[in-house]
Amino acid sequence: MTTSQPSTAAHPDYPAHDSAHVIADDGEALTVAAGLAEAFRPGAAERDAQRRLPHAEIDQLSSSGLLAITVPRTHGGADVTAGTLAEVFRLLATADASIAQIPQSHFVFVNVLRAQGSAVQQDFFFREVLAGRRFGNAQAEAGTPHSQDIRTRLEPDGDGGYVLHGTKNYCTGALFAHWIPVLARGAGDKPHVAYVPHDAPGVTVIDDWDGMGQRTTASGTVRLKDVVVPADRVVPHHLTFEGPQLHGAYAQLLHAAIDSGAARAALTEAAEFVRTKSRPWFESGPATAAEDPLLIQRFGTLELQVRAAQALLETAALTVDAATADLTDDTAAEASIAVAAAKAYAAETAVDTASALFEVAGTRAALNGLNLHRHWRDARTHTLHDPVRWKVQHLGRYVLSGTRPPRHGLL
The missing domain is CATH 2.40.110.10 (Butyryl-CoA Dehydrogenase, subunit A, domain 2)
Structure with missing residues (x-):
């Protein structure tokens, strides 16, 4: 392999080198993510309705430094924990699930470089990421017998x-x-x-x-x-999968974070709608819908689900971080299983909560102009990424027989 460094390609949207902020640590990463979520939230419904692609928002994401937070400290990055990164994705998804999904592959392919990149490749590409460059992805193929049949x-x-x-x-x-x-x-x-x-x-x-x-x-x-x-x-x-690895767990953790954030977004908007726009059912008695005891009970049940999804996400992230510090077949298996549980539950919670929005908010919530249905459409679409039924299968086998999950990029 040659030791020459790849040249930077011309691209109309390239920020200049060193134009991106460099985030120092986990705390700053979370603060920046929360601020971006607040900035992205007001335009989410309109972007979806008009299918206006978030070029400006993604440029903000680059310049904020968030895309470089997993660059190792030895290369000038913050090297945040998996727990911090998962929370960054969850926060972004509470504002706009589409924006949250766009950089998921970016972080996966930063990880690929961390795992198998040469010293020269790491030096070059980590500098690119710190400067605000973005990785996309070209992985999946259509028309093949199954998703792992790669013809490229x-x-x-x-x-x-x-x-x-x-x-x-x-x-x-x-x-x-x-x-x-x-x-x-x-x-x-x-x-x-x-x-x-x-x-x-x-x-x-x-x-x-x-x-x-x-x-x-x-x-x-x-x-x-x-x-x-x-x-x-x-x-x-291919070398990634020849020993204990966290590639799949790490990637799936971010998908679980998106689903968890999407569930919170749907419940937050449902509560705001009921507080400000819904009429009470005439048999309920109270003057406002928010005081209806049956609605209160339903919101409580939904809140339990959303909190449980977030708790499973946090537990899974801690397990990934523990495995990162001491990577063995057993710790890698524990991480994959914990992430599988978080992903399966978050996917179900996101779809159920987004559907329940209409149940608790009533007929008016179904008006197309309000675009509240984007929460369900986003949740239903994103949760199709890979079937959670197989995650439940691996959970069952692990519990019954101690069978470790297979080594692949979707678990």
């Missing part, structure tokens, strides 16, 4: 580098990215990740996402035709 190929070009070709779908973050990490099969049919500039020749990013929810994630298609990739932009991702 990384082939030697005969000159020490590679040529990449294939088509990727559901590429959340790619439209907003400066670098697009591409999952491809290389030598021995083993998975590698190629970090490709957004505007590299042969790369086409298509905004063709038309999902009913998560409408502004721009999770469209990336086409790769004879894309030249220098050797120093390729990471041997």
